[in-house]
Amino acid sequence: MTVPRGLRAVSNGELRNVTTAKGGRTAFSWHSAEPMASYLATLAIGRYGITRSTARDGLPVYTAVDPAEKDASRAVLARIPEILRWAERRFGPYPFSSTGAIVDRAAEVGYALETQTRPVFPGAPGMTLLVHELAHQWYGDSVTPESWRDMWLNEGFTTYAEWLWREDHGGESAQESFDALYENGEKTYKDLWAFPPAKPADAANISGDPVYQRGAMVLHKIRQAVGDDRFFAILRGWATEHRHGNADTAEFTAYVEEQAPGEDFDGIWEDWLYGEGKPERP
Ligand SMILES: [Zn+2]
Known part of the structure; x- marks a missing residue:
């Protein structure tokens, strides 16, 4: 995805490459190793704050958060590794190569969606909603x-x-x-x-x-x-x-x-x- 400089393009899977061309546009290259149903593909473009961390065995966690939702999201998103650990005990091995979330400021959307590896939320999610969308990675996405x-x-x-x-x-x-x-x-x-x-x-x-x-x-x-x-x-x-x-x-x-x-x-x-x-x- 190529976007005007200053914006970020966030999608499913892992960010492989970012290049800025002379014209001032930035290309983001995302890669998904596993099969994906079309309704689970996502593309979000905006001025997101990015957090990278890892869950068990170094599984990459990539979250993109609208600055307006940053404070309300911080504590709940920090629990993604803990939720995955619990879910793996209950549901078996996590089926994808990375995880994370996209938190936008889009209350008018009115619902979250279990987009693959990186569910989208229309605002800072509560714990129950985050658990629901992460559980979808097994049931719905995989x-x-x-x-x-x-x-x-x-x-x-x-x-x-x-x-x-x-x-x-x-x-x-x-x-x-x-x-x-x-x-x-x-x-x-x-x-x-x-x-x-x-x-x-x-x-x-x-x-x-x-x-x-x-x-x-x-x-x-x-x-x-x-x-x-x-x-x-x-x-x-x-x-x-x-x-x-x-x-x-x-x-x-x-x-x-x-x-x-x-x-x-x-x-x-x-x-x-x-x-x-x-x-x-x-
Ligand atoms: Zn659902």
Whole structure:
């Protein structure tokens, strides 16, 4: 990317080269070694403050922050290595060659996005949001959905990652998160029971509440059925099996069944994954 001098171009992967030509324009050359779905490519141009550090084994951490968001971002971004260490324990090896974040000042955008290696935030993120977007590097970025209908494989997993982070850091347990949603979830997420996570009502609903919240509930139902050891092996195994590939919901249910032979998941799939309305039993 070639930009006017004084500006920076920030993208996915690793910054390989920066050259300023006579005309006063600067070329930034970024390299991504791993495959990338097109919706995860990003390009941000601005006057960012850059921080470089490393996570485990020297994994490069590159953050670009709008000066207006610098103070509010500093503490939370400094925890990226700690979040990755935790996530590797839960989800398996980090799938890319670098990490980081782009924090812009763009409140009107209204959402963050899990762009590969370097999620974009419209302002300084909170801890939960940062955990969510980093968890996407495994679920969504490395394992990418076959079609938008499979979006819950992204958002259900990363919502569950938020629950796990809380559970592992002295907050409410995933069971408590599940129970609260089951009892009162529609007060916070008004469309919670509007459609099943694996069958969004239409294209406009692929980012709807059921895809995130009920998607996480599906994972918790699997955890209840198989127990913690097997459940976390499934989370890690799924990320490993489809690393840098596409996957759909049928492949996921087949994978779970394969990992827990003898266990009957039909009720979970019928009620929680594909079923209309609120399932009768929590
Ligand atoms: Zn997400």
